[in-house]
Amino acid sequence: MDKISYGRQFIDDEDIKLVIEALKSDSITQGEYVPLFEKLLSEYTGARYAVCVSSGTAALHIIYHALGLGKEDELITTPNTFAATSNACLYLGGKPKFADISLDDFLIDLNYIEKLINKNTKIIVPVHYAGLTCNMEEIKNIADKYNLYVVEDACHSIGSFYKGSRTGSLKYSNAAVFSFHPVKHITTAEGGAILLQDESLYKKCIALRSHGIVRENFQKTPTSPTYHEMQILGYNYRMTDLQAALGISQLKKLDGFIKRRHEIVEVYNSAFKDMNIKTQKIYDDRINSQHLFPVLFESKTIRDKVYYYLKENNIFTQVHYIPVTCHPYYEQLGYSYKDTPKAYEFYERELSLPIYPSLTDSQLEFVIDNIKKALAS
Ligand SMILES: Cc1ncc(COP(=O)(O)O)c(C=O)c1O
Structure with missing residues (x-):
């Protein structure tokens, strides 16, 4: 792959x-x-x-x-x-x-x-x-x-x-x-x-x-x-x-790109429906254009386990974001992770899963499969 x-x-x-x-x-x-x-x-x-x-x-x-x-x-x-x-x-x-x-x-x-x-x-x-x-x-x-x-x-x-x-x-x-x-x-x-x-x-x-x-x-x-x-x-x-x-x-392709992103989200959502993975809230009055697909795992330990398992299998996820207050530059200015505890908890549990228009159905299946294997390991 x-x-x-x-x-x-x-x-x-x-x-x-x-x-x-x-x-x-x-x-x-x-x-x-x-x-x-x-x-x-x-x-x-x-x-x-x-x-x-x-x-x-x-x-x-x-x-x-x-x-x-x-x-x-x-x-x-x-x-x-x-x-x-x-x-x-x-x-x-x-x-x-x-x-x-x-x-x-x-x-x-x-x-x-x-x-x-x-x-x-x-x-x-x-x-x-x-x-x-x-x-x-x-x-x-x-x-x-x-x-x-x-x-x-x-x-x-x-x-x-x-x-x-x-x-x-x-x-x-x-x-x-x-x-x-x-x-x-x-x-x-x-x-x-x-x-x-x-x-x-x-x-x-x-x-x-x-x-x-x-x-x-x-x-x-x-x-x-x-x-x-x-x-x-x-x-x-x-x-x-x-x-x-x-x-x-x-720009001519943007709406088509978003359509594919929405298809990917549907597959993730149905795969995660009975799992302990929290996804971003859906509002009736909004359409999310899904630049990212962020999920929250139960704990940092589980998130890190999934991250490393996926990486071993050539799947590179990312964490969005380390709270701005945690950057050393901001800490030197007097900011602290304690200012915003929920953002810090989010940072510890979050992973942004692959989502982009050229992601194929089989790649998507491979990602989901590996998340399930990581959680079972
Ligand atoms: C939320 C947010 N704001 C601002 C920026 C800055 O944009 P750029 O990288 O084009 O300077 C980014 C880019 O990653 C972003 O994600």
């Missing part, structure tokens, strides 16, 4: 053809493909604007910056995420606060959010872990009550639905952020995007993406046709046209 991992990209001849076409065009960056990918992303999600950038991390950094997060400001998120969600707050001198999670849906528990709010709180960042949207209506109610912004870290959840709206439609938030890293639903190798509704935020993000140089905003009178100037301090977070070409081609 070939190596099976928890996730991987799906690239076909159509993708390769479009990237080659982009490679042959006049501008391989700042050309036609990025604006087209942005248009398609905004059509797909229903957001007015999309701003493509070099990674999901860059997208988070830019949107926090555009919302004015700075020194002394606080942001509330979940510890059950990739460190980028809160790192981008640290880049700006802000202070991330972590609300514990629910061991049923594995998402930020709203009961903890309000307790963390104070006069410095500026943004709430729900993470739609594994592809399941958080309770956005309630999060928006809390944000409105305290006059806070909401940025959805939707790096796991392109294509998911909440109360009939796609992630990125921004019905309950100021912005949403996608990642196009190869393990995600669609890839541009590296890449990300910010979805926005508000024009002034959009203009700020465009400026921050490219050194704060915007031709339309020249403050001084151009002295020559080559004149340029920067108005604010920005970054080089641009996506290339080669990446955007890949994204355009991948």
Whole structure:
């Protein structure tokens, strides 16, 4: 059996053809493909604007910056995420606060959010872990009550639905952020995007993406046709046209990818129905786009046993996530696993099982078989 991992990209001849076409065009960056990918992303999600950038991390950094997060400001998120969600707050001198999670849906528990709010709180960042949207209506109610912004870290959840709206439609938030890293639903190798509704935020993000140089905003009178100037301090977070070409081609396949992910989930769910394996809660008002298939075993000992057994059989699972508060860097800042005990328990018992569009039925059967053997061993 070939190596099976928890996730991987799906690239076909159509993708390769479009990237080659982009490679042959006049501008391989700042050309036609990025604006087209942005248009398609905004059509797909229903957001007015999309701003493509070099990674999901860059997208988070830019949107926090555009919302004015700075020194002394606080942001509330979940510890059950990739460190980028809160790192981008640290880049700006802000202070991330972590609300514990629910061991049923594995998402930020709203009961903890309000307790963390104070006069410095500026943004709430729900993470739609594994592809399941958080309770956005309630999060928006809390944000409105305290006059806070909401940025959805939707790096796991392109294509998911909440109360009939796609992630990125921004019905309950100021912005949403996608990642196009190869393990995600669609890839541009590296890449990300910010979805926005508000024009002034959009203009700020465009400026921050490219050194704060915007031709339309020249403050001084151009002295020559080559004149340029920067108005604010920005970054080089641009996506290339080669990446955007890949994204355009991948986006066409997204709904098909999600369909296959759902088929895989059904097989797992029916295999685990009478076993001591806990899966993520299912909500009637949401469709999980299943970036991951996370399960909880009874204990760390059992989880580790399954992990090693699968590894021996060429099946490479992963744990998502070590709570952000447990990274040595965060510990040095004064955070501790004790801040969020449920996220720590989750970390000890969780395993993300293989799920990706090219995972075959026989590979899936092989994975399930080996989990059963591991538990019986
Ligand atoms: C929840 C979450 N947020 C942010 C990121 C950062 O995205 P990128 O790797 O594209 O910088 C990731 C990527 O793994 C993620 O899973």
